Amino acid sequence: MKSQPDDEQVAIVIGAGPSGLACALGLSNVCKRVLLVEKHPTFEKRGSTFGMAKNGQKTLDELRPGLLSYMEGIGLPGGPGGTLVFVWWEMRNAFLHHVRQTENIELFCGEEFTDIEESDEAGVTVKFKSGLELKGNFLVGADGVHSEVRKVLDLPPVLVSDTTIYRGSVQVPETASPELRGLLQGGVVPFFTGDGKGIYFVSFNFNERYPGRLTWFLATRLDVDSDSSLTPFTISRDNVKDESKLRLLQDILSLSEEDHLKPYPKSSIVDLSEDALSTFVGGGWGGRGRITLIGDAAHGMRPTDGYGGSMALEDAVVLFRILKDGKESLPVLLRRFEAERLPRVKRVYDNQYERYDTRMRKGTRLDPQHQEFMDWLLAGV
Numbered sequence: 001m002k003s004q005p006d007d008e009q010v011a012i013v014i015g016a017g018p019s020g021l022a023c024a025l026g027l028s029n030v031c032k033r034v035l036l037v038e039k040h041p042t043f044e045k046r047g048s049t050f051g052m053a054k055n056g057q058k059t060l061d062e063l064r065p066g067l068l069s070y071m072e073g074i075g076l077p078g079g080p081g082g083t084l085v086f087v088w089w090e091m092r093n094a095f096l097h098h099v100r101q102t103e104n105i106e107l108f109c110g111e112e113f114t115d116i117e118e119s120d121e122a123g124v125t126v127k128f129k130s131g132l133e134l135k136g137n138f139l140v141g142a143d144g145v146h147s148e149v150r151k152v153l154d155l156p157p158v159l160v161s162d163t164t165i166y167r168g169s170v171q172v173p174e175t176a177s178p179e180l181r182g183l184l185q186g187g188v189v190p191f192f193t194g195d196g197k198g199i200y201f202v203s204f205n206f207n208e209r210y211p212g213r214l215t216w217f218l219a220t221r222l223d224v225d226s227d228s229s230l231t232p233f234t235i236s237r238d239n240v241k242d243e244s245k246l247r248l249l250q251d252i253l254s255l256s257e258e259d260h261l262k263p264y265p266k267s268s269i270v271d272l273s274e275d276a277l278s279t280f281v282g283g284g285w286g287g288r289g290r291i292t293l294i295g296d297a298a299h300g301m302r303p304t305d306g307y308g309g310s311m312a313l314e315d316a317v318v319l320f321r322i323l324k325d326g327k328e329s330l331p332v333l334l335r336r337f338e339a340e341r342l343p344r345v346k347r348v349y350d351n352q353y354e355r356y357d358t359r360m361r362k363g364t365r366l367d368p369q370h371q372e373f374m375d376w377l378l379a380g381v
Contacts, residue, residue, distance in 0.1 A: 008032050009323075012126055012136040015143030016043075016107065018050070019295030019312035021095035023142050024105050026063045026320030034105045035134050037126070039143075041110035043096060047088030048167035048215040049204050054082045055380035056310025059317040064098050076209050078187060080368070081378050087169065087206055087215065108132065116152045118289050120331075138290040138330050140319070142312075145268050145300030149293060155286040156276055158268040158300065164225075165267050165303075166218040166232050168260030170252060173212070179244065180251050183214060191245050199239055201249060216252055224263055232261055270300045272349050277342075284338025285345075292334040294319065301349045302356035305369070307377070311348055314381050315341060348377065 009031040013020050016038035024036045052075065060067040074094055075084035086094075099105050111132055116139065117125040124139045141149025145158055172180055183189060184207035191201040199220045206213040224230045232253050240246040253261065272285070280286045285298045292298075295312030319337050326333040351373065355366055369377075 009138075010035065010123075010136040012124060012134055012139045013037065014113065014126070014139065014141050014149055015039075015147075015295075015297065016096070016099075016109075017142065017144060017295075018092055018095055018309060019297075019316065020140075020142030021092070021099050022059075022063055022313050022316040023140055023294055023319065024099055025067075025095070025102065026316045027140075027323070028102050028105050029063075029320060030324045031137075032104065033136075034102075035108065035136060036099065036105055037108045037111050037113070037128075037134070039110070039112045043089075043092065043109075045089045045169075046167075047092075048169060048217050050086045050088045050091045050309055051078075051306040052084045052086065052091070052313075053307065053310040054378040056313040057082075057084060058380040059313045062317050063313075063320065064102075067094075067098060070094060070098070074209065076206060078204065081374055085204060085206075087210065087213065088167075108134075113148065116149070116291070118291060120289075124290050138292070138334065141291065141293040141297045142295050143297050145270060145296040146265070147293065147297035149291065150270075150286070150297060153286055153288060153291060153293075156271050156279075159271050161267045161269065161302075162221050163219050163267040164222070164263045166261065166263055167216070168253075168256040169213065169215045170255035171212050172214050172255065177247075177251065179248055183248070184212065191240070191249060199235060201236065201240075203252065214252065216256075219267070225266075232256075267303070268300065269302060269353075270296070270298065272299060272301075272346055277346075282335035282339060284335055284342055287334055287338055289331050290334065292319070292338060298338075299345045299349055302352040304352045304355040304366075307348055307352060311345060314344075318381055344381070 010033045011027045011031045012035045013024050014037050016036050020036060024034045027034045057068055060071060071084060071094055074090055075086045078085035099107060111128045111130060113126050113128050115127045123135060123137045126134045141147050143149055172184060183203055184205045186205060189203045201218045203214055203216045218232055220235055222230055222235060233250065236246060236249040240249060285293060287293055294315035296308060301308050318341055322333050322337045358366055
């Protein structure tokens with residue numbers, strides 16, 4: 001990094017989800033300080049399941065030596081091609097544990113920014129509602145698909161899909177029915193693909209690592225926003241015709257916490273159409289000057305096969321490499337990062353878009369990915 005010696009650089013990362021935590025770990029290897037900011041005041045137990053494919057696993061030890069073996073200790077082999085599957089917040093907490101052990105990463109929670117000022121001379125200044133003001137040499141927006149950093153960059157709004165998602169996690173008691181207890185040995189169990197109605201329900205167990213733990217995921221194209229009678233209970237009751245499956249679904253939902261029965265915000269994706277990309281300078285996804293984006297903030301995609309998390313980890317390690325080895329100015333290096341990542345990200349984005357249509361619009365089970373695509377994807381970066 002040409003503008004200052006490496007050991008003088010200060011990075012600001014907005015968003016302390018998995019992508020922001022991983023990015024902070026990588027940047028801590030090349031920056032004097034990393035200022036990591038999260039808008040939520042606490043790190044709660046939320047989400048359902050996180051699948052980390054081989055390409056994501058490949059990045060871990062480069063971000064932090066020993067991180068892969070740590071993750072292998074809490075994840076379960078449970079997907080195609082050696083994917084590690086986690087309870088979402090356990091995976092998040094693993095990254096968080098390593099961040100908190102890193103002396104040159106400062107974590108700020110409960111902070112919402114109000115303004116970002118950027119200049120060649122002064123770098124980047126971020127102002128927050130609390131009165132906090134942070135200064136750095138560059139900024140990474142890792143604040144998810146509804147990124148506030150995207151808005152500062154005046155990028156196109158995300159595309160809101162017609163899909164509502166629910167995610168939950170339950171502890172199955174010893175007294176549960178044999179059928180429900182049987183799911184604890186069943187791996188990934190897709191219950192229902194909606195017969196063309198755009199409904200998908202799947203469960204996954206963590207019994208080997210967390211006895212009795214079952215997570216679930218429901219996606220539906222039914223208009224939940226305009227019909228208050230639509231809940232996970234009524235959606236399953238009215239659309240699952242197999243009585244034994246219906247009983248299992250209702251048992252799972254009955255064990256779920258009330259918050260897990262509330263819908264997440266409408267599933268959204270970043271617009272990476274050719275028309276949108278053609279408006280961005282530098283062949284990337286819309287960063288400018290000393291500001292860039294990673295993960296869902298940059299390329300939020302359909303969650304069809306769960307590749308988004310591993311692609312965010314790739315972002316983190318590629319950004320680290322470019323800043324470590326690059327000799328040009330920071331704005332040039334950040335544009336190179338985006339331009340280098342975009343072709344690979346776009347191929348995965350397009351693949352997930354097409355497979356989403358097959359599952360949610362046609363209501364049919366997905367065929368396995370082509371082997372050539374999987375070999376390319378899992379080889380990583």
